[in-house]
Amino acid sequence: MWRVGxxxxxxxxxxxxxxxxxxxxxxxxxxxxxxxxxxxRTEIQRVAEPARRAANQMQVDLSAELxxxxxxxxxxxxxxxxxxxxxxxxxxxxxxxxxxLTPILxxxxxxxLHTVMEETGRWHEGVRSGEFLDRQLPEGVFLARLFExxxxxxxxxxxTSEVELLIQTGIEDRLQRIRSAERTNISxxxxxxxxxxxxxxxxAGLGRQMRLLAAEAMRRRREAEKEAADAGxxxxxxxxxxxxxxFLAGASQALTASLDYEETVATxxxxxxxxxxxxxxxDMVDDTAGLRRVAAVHRSPGDQAALTPMLGERxxxxxxxxxxAMSERSGRLVGPSAALMRHLGWPADDARSTIIVPLISRGQxxxxxxxxxxxxxxxxxxxxxxxxxxxxxxxxxxxxxHLYHDAQQAVRAREQVLAIVSHxxxxxLNTVTLASQLLQTSNASDDEREQIDMIVLxxxxxxxxxxxxLDITRLEGGKRLPIEPEAVDASSILxxxxxxxxxxxxxxxxxxxxDVAEETPxxxxxxxxxxxxxxxLIGNALKFTPGGGVIECVVEPAEREARFKVxxxxxxxxxxxxxxxxxxxxxxxxxxRMGAGLGLPIVKGIVESHxxxxxxxxxxxxxxSFFFTLPVDG
Numbered sequence: 001m002w003r004v005g006x007x008x009x010x011x012x013x014x015x016x017x018x019x020x021x022x023x024x025x026x027x028x029x030x031x032x033x034x035x036x037x038x039x040x041r042t043e044i045q046r047v048a049e050p051a052r053r054a055a056n057q058m059q060v061d062l063s064a065e066l067x068x069x070x071x072x073x074x075x076x077x078x079x080x081x082x083x084x085x086x087x088x089x090x091x092x093x094x095x096x097x098x099x100x101l102t103p104i105l106x107x108x109x110x111x112x113l114h115t116v117m118e119e120t121g122r123w124h125e126g127v128r129s130g131e132f133l134d135r136q137l138p139e140g141v142f143l144a145r146l147f148e149x150x151x152x153x154x155x156x157x158x159x160t161s162e163v164e165l166l167i168q169t170g171i172e173d174r175l176q177r178i179r180s181a182e183r184t185n186i187s188x189x190x191x192x193x194x195x196x197x198x199x200x201x202x203x204a205g206l207g208r209q210m211r212l213l214a215a216e217a218m219r220r221r222r223e224a225e226k227e228a229a230d231a232g233x234x235x236x237x238x239x240x241x242x243x244x245x246x247f248l249a250g251a252s253q254a255l256t257a258s259l260d261y262e263e264t265v266a267t268x269x270x271x272x273x274x275x276x277x278x279x280x281x282x283d284m285v286d287d288t289a290g291l292r293r294v295a296a297v298h299r300s301p302g303d304q305a306a307l308t309p310m311l312g313e314r315x316x317x318x319x320x321x322x323x324x325a326m327s328e329r330s331g332r333l334v335g336p337s338a339a340l341m342r343h344l345g346w347p348a349d350d351a352r353s354t355i356i357v358p359l360i361s362r363g364q365x366x367x368x369x370x371x372x373x374x375x376x377x378x379x380x381x382x383x384x385x386x387x388x389x390x391x392x393x394x395x396x397x398x399x400x401x402h403l404y405h406d407a408q409q410a411v412r413a414r415e416q417v418l419a420i421v422s423h424x425x426x427x428x429l430n431t432v433t434l435a436s437q438l439l440q441t442s443n444a445s446d447d448e449r450e451q452i453d454m455i456v457l458x459x460x461x462x463x464x465x466x467x468x469x470l471d472i473t474r475l476e477g478g479k480r481l482p483i484e485p486e487a488v489d490a491s492s493i494l495x496x497x498x499x500x501x502x503x504x505x506x507x508x509x510x511x512x513x514x515d516v517a518e519e520t521p522x523x524x525x526x527x528x529x530x531x532x533x534x535x536x537l538i539g540n541a542l543k544f545t546p547g548g549g550v551i552e553c554v555v556e557p558a559e560r561e562a563r564f565k566v567x568x569x570x571x572x573x574x575x576x577x578x579x580x581x582x583x584x585x586x587x588x589x590x591x592x593r594m595g596a597g598l599g600l601p602i603v604k605g606i607v608e609s610h611x612x613x614x615x616x617x618x619x620x621x622x623x624x625s626f627f628f629t630l631p632v633d634g
Contacts, residue, residue, distance in 0.1 A: 033185040037178045043104075048171045051101040051109075054094040055164035061087040061094075062120065062157055069132045073142050081133045088124060098163070105170055112163045119156040126152050139329070140360065140392060147385075151241075180212075247275065248389055255397035259404040262294070268369075268394040269297040276387055277355070277371035279307065281344055283315055284359075284367035284398075291315040291367070296345065299374070310345045319343050322356055326365050331357040331388045333379055344372055353378040357391040361399035369394075425466050433459045457500050461535065481602070481609045483526040487633040490523055490555040490562060491516045497534045497553065501542065509547040512538070517556035521632040529606045530630065534566065536599035537626050541568035544624075561612065562632055567625040573618040581616065603628075 068084035071077070095117060102109040126149035127133060137145070187205045251271050258264060265282055272280045282295040292314050296307035319339045325332045334340060336351035344354075353373040359366040369391055373379050436455040444452060494514040505512035523530070534553065541551045549569040556563055573581065582604045607614040607628045614628035 033181045037181050040174045040178050044171055044174050047101050047104050048167060048174065051098055051105060052164060052167040052171060054097040054101075055160060055167055058091050058094045058098075058116070058120075059157065059160040059164055061091045062123075062153075062160055065123075065127075066153060069127060069146075072133055073136055076136045084127075084133060091120065105167065109163070109166055109170065112159070112166050116156070116159045116163050119152065119159045123149065123152040123156045143388075144392075176216075183208075244386060247386075248393065251390055252393045252397075255393055256400070259401050261398065261401040261405055264394075264397050264401045265295045266297075268390075268398070269295040271390060271394075272369065272371055272387070273297040274299045276383060276390075278352070278374040279303070279344060279346065280369060280371035281307065281310075282359075282367060282369055285365060286314065291318055294367075307345050315343075317343075322368055322370065325356045326358045326368050329358050329360050329365060331355065331384050331391070333381065333384050335378075340370065341372070344370055346372065350375070355379050355384055355387050357384075357387050359391055359395040359398065361395040366395055366398055366402075425462075429459060429462050429466070433463070454503065461500070481529070481605045483529050483606070483609050485524050485526050485610065485631075487522045487524055488527045488530075490520055493523075493527060493530055493534070494553060494555065497531060497538065500531075500535065501538050504542060505551065508542060508545075510542065510545050511550045512553075513550065514553045515555075517554065520555055520557045520562055521634070523562055523630050524633040525610055525630045526606075529610075533603045533606050533628065534564070536603045537566040540599060541566060541570065541624075544568065544570040546570065557632075558629060560632065561629045563627060563629050565625060565627050567623060569623045572620040572622055573616070573624055574620060578616060578618060582614075 065084055065087050068080045068087065072080040072084070095113075098113050098116075102113045130145040130149055131137065132142070132145070191205075254267050254271065255264060258267070265284070269280060269282055277299075279298040280296075281293055283291040284294050286292045293310045293312065296304075296311055298304045298307055319337075321332065321334060321337075321340070322343065332355070334354040334356060337354060338348035338351050340354045340356075341348045341351050352375060355369070355371045355373075357369045357371075359368060369387070371387065373383075432455070436452055436459055439452045440449070440456065494516060498512065498514045502512060538551060538553060545551055545568045551569075552565070552567045554565045554567075556565075582600050604614050607630070610630050612629040612631065614626070616624065616626050618624040
């Protein structure tokens with residue numbers, strides 16, 4: 001009797017089962033693989049490939065944007081603005097396509113798209129805030145703003161490239177899966193058809209798979225190394241930019257540390273050498289529109305003496321390329337040139353790479369920097385860009401030093417003029433004063449005595465005008481005007497002021513009204529200074545009040561002080577001038593230079609020296625009112 005044992009069962013069942021499974025698999029595998037590959041191909045055609053094309057188009061459009069911005073700034077033609085906006089719209093359309101497709105491609109693709117939208121949005125916002133397409137900017141402003149926003153542009157380009165690369169990698173992975181599935185299908189078919197060669201084919205198949213895996217691993221390793229290299233380059237660039245920014249910040253601080261012109265120019269030269277160049281000279285435009293050498297610096301102290309003899313000398317022959325750089329107001333990289341080395345005051349046979357950068361401030365060319373590279377080194381565009389930025393900071397500092405020097409000279413000249421005028425005016429005025437005082441002691445008639453009194457008062461007034469010149473000098477020096485306060489009646493002050501101006505008011509047909517309110521306490525003030533304040537205010541009112549008008553001078557008590565009011569019925573002060581009327585030497589156009597513009601600043605200084613306040617209220621066509629307060633006695 002035959003008996004089937006366990007070993008026989010396994011040896012029979014397993015081959016049969018294996019054959020059945022092989023036959024079933026032989027039929028089912030092509031169907032499964034076909035469905036799988038069809039699904040993957042459909043995904044590539046409907047999702048991955050359109051997403052890749054959209055990402056690629058976004059990158060192409062973004063690459064063209066900078067050209068349109070530069071073209072608009074160079075030519076000013078609006079068609080470039082339109083082309084830029086069309087590119088932005090096309091990017092937005094591609095972004096909408098990607099937003100629909102990237103969720104299907106996975107979280108990584110969706111996150112990369114989010115990064116693209118942030119980076120491109122930052123770049124587009126930079127274009128808008130930089131006014132690149134609103135108007136043509138000055139070259140220096142445009143380059144500075146473009147330099148500030150260029151990192152955002154680079155980041156946007158890099159992020160769109162990464163999205164495209166990620167999508168392309170996804171497509172390649174899907175194609176690889178299709179190929180793998182097809183290969184697996186073929187392998188399984190061969191294995192199931194030729195059962196005898198199962199082992200050999202299996203080994204071969206495993207070996208092939210191992211090679212594919214090794215190739216894939218190698219490919220991924222190369223990609224990782226490339227990404228690491230890109231990251232290293234980006235880090236190096238960021239560190240270089242950080243060092244550049246730190247250098248420029250320190251240079252700006254050093255250049256603004258002094259307002260001395262020569263020290264500022266010398267500091268600029270020391271910043272260029274040795275940080276950028278081996279030697280450099282700085283030539284400034286003089287009064288004859290020529291160039292005069294004001295600084296020359298060499299890296300080696302021993303060679304400095306060779307450049308020193310030209311300091312302060314006018315440059316007789318300026319190389320054409322230097323003149324062109326100044327006229328075009330743009331920096332230049334120049335190869336070794338014997339003419340430029342002679343211009344630098346250096347032997348012509350030691351020609352080197354050279355940078356020429358004009359110094360420009362407020363639209364004017366102040367001078368030019370000419371710098372030579374160390375021996376054996378050539379300047380790069382990055383060196384030129386850094387030198388241009390440094391020259392911009394230096395130009396501002398040199399211009400500020402010029403302005404400060406001019407302002408100091410103007411202040412000294414004005415002080416000398418004031419001193420001379422006040423001294424020379426007092427001599428004839430003293431003669432008039434003494435003569436009028438002698439006339440007061442003579443036997444003159446009442447009418448004559450009234451005229452003599454007016455001469456005395458006018459002489460005193462002229463003496464106060466001379467003192468105004470000295471007072472305004474004290475105020476501009478930050479000092480308070482000297483006062484000698486005492487208890488004084490406001491009514492006596494207004495009476496004296498009325499007597500001083502009544503004749504002039506009558507002559508101009510203007511009603512002058514002076515009044516002291518009841519219960520006004522005695523003032524604690526310098527009588528002569530208060531009269532000076534009222535004289536200035538009433539004198540100004542008489543200048544601007546037409547015939548038939550009214551000038552009112554009133555004193556009334558206020559809380560622990562007395563308040564004066566001088567009001568006229570003149571044309572009033574324009575609203576835009578109210579904030580400037582107390583500035584020294586300022587006069588409105590309607591004043592027609594009726595004075596020196598010192599009265600109101602001195603009035604303000606006198607009131608504040610008393611501890612009071614002064615302000616003005618005016619409306620065009622309705623007159624002007626000046627108010628000021630003074631302390632009271634007790």
